[in-house]
Amino acid sequence: QQKVQQSPESLTVSEGAMASLNCTFSDGTSDNFRWYRQHSGKGLEVLVSIFSDGEKEEGRFTAHLNRASLHVSLHIREPQPSDSAVYLCAMSMANNNNRIFFGDGTQLVVKP
């Protein structure tokens, strides 16, 4: 079973400073990786989907995938207080009925 670990558990940054979140996984055969944002008491908002090693940018959000290192990261450029939320890393595997595995999340606080 795929194990997904996120770090740090919580992160506080100042508005405008880069925020970096990390995710490691146990099975390098995962097919795709997604980062979600979840504001308190709300649903999931997909930020970036990445399928190949390298970098994928969506606005202020950039994901980096390195399958050899079993690592995917999310970098948030110029974070704003409205970006304060829980960020969830998720990955899915075609050879496992497209099952989606989630990490426990990183709580991000952006201070004005």
Add this chain to the structure above:
Amino acid sequence: EAAVTQSPRSKVAVTGGKVTLSCHQTNNHDYMYWYRQDTGHGLRLIHYSYVADSTEKGDIPDGYKASRPSQENFSLILELASLSQTAVYFCASSGDINTEVFFGKGTRLTVV
């Protein structure tokens, strides 16, 4: 526009009672999933389905049943609700491995 609709959005149930959570998708997706989220944690997979009239156990299926009577509909059934099943439940649908995953807005279930 692709959509996943969950009902009800919130529910209070009594211990030992039966609860049915419903999910409807208009995305023509083969895969549907039920997750639960406990406060401060990520999403854990309860049951999923990749074809109508068939369901599969996820990582935490105990105490839950699922039903997929059609491609569009996927239900989660708690035959004997327990206090430990108080959580937020999310339904999702997806197509092929590299297509987008769509989540419902969640159902907040409180068992008293």
